[in-house]
Every structure is written in structure tokens, then in C-alpha cells.
Amino acid sequence: MAASTLTEVARLAGVSPATASRVLNGSARKPGKDIAERVRQAADSLGYIPNAQAQGLAKSSSGLIGLIVHDIADPYFAAIARGVQEAAREQRKMVLLATTGGGPAEEKEAVAAFAARRADSIVIAGSRSCRDEDRDGNTELAAELDRYCRNGGQVAVVGHPVVGATATEGYHVVKVPNQELARQLASGLAEGWDGDFVVVGGPEGLLTSDDRVRGFQEGLERAGRRPAEVLRTGFNRSGGYDAGLQLAARIKAARSGEAPAPRLCIFAVNDVMAIGAAAALRSEGLRIPRDAAIAGFDDIETLRDFRPALSTVRLPLEDIGRIATRSTGPGNHTEEAQGAAADGITGEVTLRRSTEAAA
Amino acid sequence: MAASTLTEVARLAGVSPATASRVLNGSARKPGKDIAERVRQAADSLGYIPNAQAQGLAKSSSGLIGLIVHDIADPYFAAIARGVQEAAREQRKMVLLATTGGGPAEEKEAVAAFAARRADSIVIAGSRSCRDEDRDGNTELAAELDRYCRNGGQVAVVGHPVVGATATEGYHVVKVPNQELARQLASGLAEGWDGDFVVVGGPEGLLTSDDRVRGFQEGLERAGRRPAEVLRTGFNRSGGYDAGLQLAARIKAARSGEAPAPRLCIFAVNDVMAIGAAAALRSEGLRIPRDAAIAGFDDIETLRDFRPALSTVRLPLEDIGRIATRSTGPGNHTEEAQGAAADGITGEVTLRRSTEAAA
DNA sequence: CTGTTAGCGCCTTCAA
DNA sequence: TTGAAGGCGCTAACAG
Numbered sequence: 001m002a003a004s005t006l007t008e009v010a011r012l013a014g015v016s017p018a019t020a021s022r023v024l025n026g027s028a029r030k031p032g033k034d035i036a037e038r039v040r041q042a043a044d045s046l047g048y049i050p051n052a053q054a055q056g057l058a059k060s061s062s063g064l065i066g067l068i069v070h071d072i073a074d075p076y077f078a079a080i081a082r083g084v085q086e087a088a089r090e091q092r093k094m095v096l097l098a099t100t101g102g103g104p105a106e107e108k109e110a111v112a113a114f115a116a117r118r119a120d121s122i123v124i125a126g127s128r129s130c131r132d133e134d135r136d137g138n139t140e141l142a143a144e145l146d147r148y149c150r151n152g153g154q155v156a157v158v159g160h161p162v163v164g165a166t167a168t169e170g171y172h173v174v175k176v177p178n179q180e181l182a183r184q185l186a187s188g189l190a191e192g193w194d195g196d197f198v199v200v201g202g203p204e205g206l207l208t209s210d211d212r213v214r215g216f217q218e219g220l221e222r223a224g225r226r227p228a229e230v231l232r233t234g235f236n237r238s239g240g241y242d243a244g245l246q247l248a249a250r251i252k253a254a255r256s257g258e259a260p261a262p263r264l265c266i267f268a269v270n271d272v273m274a275i276g277a278a279a280a281l282r283s284e285g286l287r288i289p290r291d292a293a294i295a296g297f298d299d300i301e302t303l304r305d306f307r308p309a310l311s312t313v314r315l316p317l318e319d320i321g322r323i324a325t326r327s328t329g330p331g332n333h334t335e336e337a338q339g340a341a342a343d344g345i346t347g348e349v350t351l352r353r354s355t356e357a358a359a
Numbered sequence: 360m361a362a363s364t365l366t367e368v369a370r371l372a373g374v375s376p377a378t379a380s381r382v383l384n385g386s387a388r389k390p391g392k393d394i395a396e397r398v399r400q401a402a403d404s405l406g407y408i409p410n411a412q413a414q415g416l417a418k419s420s421s422g423l424i425g426l427i428v429h430d431i432a433d434p435y436f437a438a439i440a441r442g443v444q445e446a447a448r449e450q451r452k453m454v455l456l457a458t459t460g461g462g463p464a465e466e467k468e469a470v471a472a473f474a475a476r477r478a479d480s481i482v483i484a485g486s487r488s489c490r491d492e493d494r495d496g497n498t499e500l501a502a503e504l505d506r507y508c509r510n511g512g513q514v515a516v517v518g519h520p521v522v523g524a525t526a527t528e529g530y531h532v533v534k535v536p537n538q539e540l541a542r543q544l545a546s547g548l549a550e551g552w553d554g555d556f557v558v559v560g561g562p563e564g565l566l567t568s569d570d571r572v573r574g575f576q577e578g579l580e581r582a583g584r585r586p587a588e589v590l591r592t593g594f595n596r597s598g599g600y601d602a603g604l605q606l607a608a609r610i611k612a613a614r615s616g617e618a619p620a621p622r623l624c625i626f627a628v629n630d631v632m633a634i635g636a637a638a639a640l641r642s643e644g645l646r647i648p649r650d651a652a653i654a655g656f657d658d659i660e661t662l663r664d665f666r667p668a669l670s671t672v673r674l675p676l677e678d679i680g681r682i683a684t685r686s687t688g689p690g691n692h693t694e695e696a697q698g699a700a701a702d703g704i705t706g707e708v709t710l711r712r713s714t715e716a717a718a
Numbered sequence: 719c720t721g722t723t724a725g726c727g728c729c730t731t732c733a734a
Numbered sequence: 735t736t737g738a739a740g741g742c743g744c745t746a747a748c749a750g
Binding site: 417 | 742743745
């Protein structure tokens, strides 16, 4: 038994499909009070549910918002997803989720799939990459997005523009001041820290990571500190853990020397990495902040109960998702969106125990 | 400029739309080698993307899987979502996400929306509730689901059957042995703990929570312990925090008495609550496990680096999502699904430092 | 193996 | 205000 159709409802109510359509959906036209009631009853008794596919086909719009993330189980993306969901609900739309693992090739697939479904808009949440190996992927992704926009689609990207994208109509970028915030973080840390700094970054070419690294170095420089060494590793917990092991070995080696080794302050470019690094240090018998300080970035909610409390930069992840989504919604195509994208997002340096100077 | 259509491609290639359709999609028929190439080129040069809505309308199936969660930012659901995503990808389908906050009324809305989109299957991940206030909501939700199944939809529910649902065709339940695992957890804890136990549970009527509470009490009883007092609170971090504050006050009060107060072992029915409770104790100057032991449930990945390491029950969340999704997929409609649902899911009691007896 | 003919369920002119 | 007709883009039966 297939779901009942509008035609069936109309027949049962003794009206034409057109009329039934008008009453069951918000047409500009008012249907006759009495007729409307009859139709509604018929629909009810049949358990009528409009076929969104057919509606979409007819109106060429789907009420769908596509969301692209690297990994929905990563709390960073999960938080953004929540914001997207909320904004979607405001717009009475549904969210289509695509998890890509971060590669532009897969992102391109996702965009194509969204385009096929005629998603009204697409939100891309993962960090952009400009690594050589991603060059072709980026080009294709950009082409796909351009086409999507040209066909009337709305795109919002969190962080950086998609490398190579040229679309201008319907293409929005939600800027996140990663660099500036990292700079502020470095300043804040430098004030209370005498020793050296080390940065644990993601792979070179990951734009978000690069921004944070760059900003951090700038901050150090302005504070008159010498630049931090940068360790490149995976942009996730296990990357942080690996780097942590390496640093732990180094710290322990330095310790055995004659002079009292100055403590290290580790800046991991995101909280998840920082937690990984902290776990590694701990597993090597080192304590934070006694043997080394550590700071992260993002201020992931689930991680706030971690001890010692992690110094980090608070990012309004949920807002970011919300704003990105809204920027693609009706009425936000120009000034408002630009405004929100340009200066709506701010973060806040949050110094906690993990970087306290007193051991 | 609208996206190009199959008809346009066909025209450009000098063939009929039907033929174009056959080559561009996997029809059972083989197209002529040469003709196929021409069509593909035409499609390519036009940047043709099939309209999934139209395809869906024609085939009355959408390639969509609907996922219903309470909150996508909750790591429990995020982990399940990841599993669902993976399984969806295997089936070459996309995931539609609905966040409901846990109310059956909103879940019903979500099911209706999925039905409207002609989702091939629906996965419901949140705990069921049998509270009085949810009675009507449950009834409506059940009705909606029944209708959906009657129309050929596939439904998978994680944990418990939807209260009141009678559908049998296409209705799958992925059982999670919450009660048994909680019982095992209690046994394990009782072995190394002399003091009393307290359970921090969710609101009464939340089935998952109730199962865990019940199982825990059973385990205590079998171990010859007296039943634990049960505190009811919110099924989330802040609920755990509140309960933690309350318990902290009690512990501190007991301390000031004459006799040395025996330590308490707190079982929070999920990890997130446990972390909240731990944070509350800490904020009151108490230490774990010195002043109180604490255990959770789920073994949330992001929380594994928490210290003291949290005793908990490991649940294969990602697998659960995957299995639920697969059970709705092609070929799994009967025995296999039943098998997986009946005994596929197992957990593992994981005792860590947070419940160590030695202070 | 290819082309033609009907719809899938709905919306939207247009005429009544 | 209501109904009739056409089309959204594609697939699935037929016929050639």
C-alpha cells in the first residue's frame, strides 16, 4: 500500500487536485472555508503526507541544506552541526549530512550529490587545504561549486574560501579570525611564561592550522620572543599524541642535563590535539603544568571538564554553524551576510591552569 | 541558468532521453559502445547532474536515510551518527539529519518529514520514554511510524521499541544490553568497594536510564549489597553536575561527623553525566577516587583522556549506528537483521582509576 | 538495441 | 474562487 496522493485526497473531498493543493499548502489563494475543511478532513483520514520530491520537482527547490564535515564524531564539527541544524529549523529546512574525511575529492562528490538533490544551500565546515596533493581535487571542487552557484545554489564556507573558487553570486565565506586569535593567545601566554614555545600543528597546507601557527608566531615576535619550533602532525587527537610522545622524550632528555632545563609551553592548534598531547605527556610520567604547559584552540565544550583545565581560545562553534547557514538563507544574500561573515565571529583567549607558570 | 537536463544531453548526443538515461545510470540494458561514449561526452560537456528528485519520483525511492537524534553535539549521538554515515555510504545513500531534543512529538514531526521525502529508511537513535507526559506523543509517533512502515519504509530503533508501535514489517530494533551490562558493572564495582552506592539517573521513564538503574541494582543485590539510593536528574552533563553538588554537600556533611564516614561510589548512568558529577565534586574540593568513586556508562571516546580515568561500560556506538542502518538496508530485512539486532551488540565493563578502592 | 509513450505527484499558469 | 491542462526531469513499460 503506497502512501496516498493529493489526487486521492481531492477525489475523496470532491474537489480538484488544484484546490486540494491550495488548501494543504500555503498558496497565496484563500480556499473557501467550507471546502478547506472538507479537504483537510479527507487528507487527515487518508493520512496524507505530501510528496516532497514531487513538490521539489515542481518548484525546483528542495528545502534541503547540505552540510559537509570531515567527521561528524569530532566535537568541533558536531558543535557546528548543531548550529546548522538550528538555523535549518528556523528556515523550515532539513539537513543533509556528508562526511568526507577532509579530502577535496570527496568534498566534490558531496557537492555533486547535494546538487543532484537540488539542495537549496550547502555549508562547508572543514578546513581548506592547499597542499600539492590536493591541487587537482581543489580545482574540481571549485568547479563543482561554481557550477552549483551558477545554477542558483547558495554556498557558505567556514574559515577560508575554497581554493580556486571564482563564484561570487551566492558564495559566502564565514571568516574566523584564527590568526588574530592565535596571536592574542601567544601574547597572553608570553606574559606569564619564561621558557620556550613549541607549536604542534597539522599538516602544512591545512589553512586553519597554518593560520593559527602563523598568528602564534606573530604574537611571540611582538612579545619579543624567539619563534617557536613547529612540529607537523595529524590534525586530530592521535597526531597530538604522537607529538606529545616526541616532546616528552625531549623534555626528559633535557632534564638529565646539568643545568635546570627551562619548561616548555606547547601550543597545539586545536583542543583535540592538545588533549592528545597532554595524554602522551602524562603517559610518560610528566605533569602539566609542572613539567610543561599546554594550550589548545576551539574550547570544545566536552573538553572543558578536562584537568588541568586547558588554556585555549574560545570559538562560538554553534554560532558559526548558525551564521553560515543563515547567510545562505532567504534575505541574507548581500549586505547582512557580508556583515556577519566579515566581523560577526569573534573568539576569546581563555587562559586556564594548563599554562600556569607556577608549578 | 538552470542545471542542464537529461533531455538536453540526449539532444546534444543525438539520441533519445531513454537511451541517455540508460547509459548515464546503471540500467540493466547495455548501451552501444559508441553511442554510450557520445552520451557521456555530451553529459560531461554540459556538466550534467541528474536530478535526484525526479529520479526519486520516477522510481519512488529516494536514496535517503533519515537519522533522528536528541542532540547531534552530544558525543554519544555523534558517534552513532558516524556509524550511520558509514553504512549509508556503503549503500550509496545520503543521510538526512533531524535533531529533536528528545520529545516524541518532535520525533513524530521528523518521521513525517522523512516520510514526505520518501526516505528509504529511518534510524531512531535516542532513548525512548514512557513518561506520562509523553503518552500522547508516543502514540502519535507510533502511528506515524506504523504508517511509514506500511508504505514500505524501513525503521530501525536503537535500544527499545517505540512505545506502542505495532508495525512488524520493516521494523527493526537494535537491542542494547544496558541492563545486563549495568548489572555486570555493579558486580565489578562491588568487588572492590566497601562503601555505599548512589545512582545518578535520568528522569524516570527514560528507558535507557531505567534499564541501567535497574541492572545496577540487580547487580548490587546479587553481590549482597543493599540497594543504592537513586537520584533523578537531567540526562546530560548539567544534570550530573547538579547531582554532584548535592552529593558533595552530603559527603562533606558526613565527614564532619564523629565516625569516619565510608566513601560513596557514584554510578552515573552515562559518561557525560558522570563527568558533570565529577566536575561538581571537584569544584567542592573533593577528589576522586579519594573522597568518592565515580563510574559512568558508554565509554565516550572524547572522554577517555579524562583523569582520573573513568570507569564505565564500553559500548560500540559506531557499530550500533552501522548495524542499525544495515538492518534497514537491502537484503537484511529478515533473519540477518534479527540476528544482528538480537545478539550483535555487546559491551564491556571497563574499570579504571575513578573507582579504585585505594585512595 | 533504440526510440516512443506514459506516467511518478505536485504546482502553476490559464480559462471558466 | 475553482477546475482543466501542461510541465518539472526522469524511468519504465512497450513497440520498432
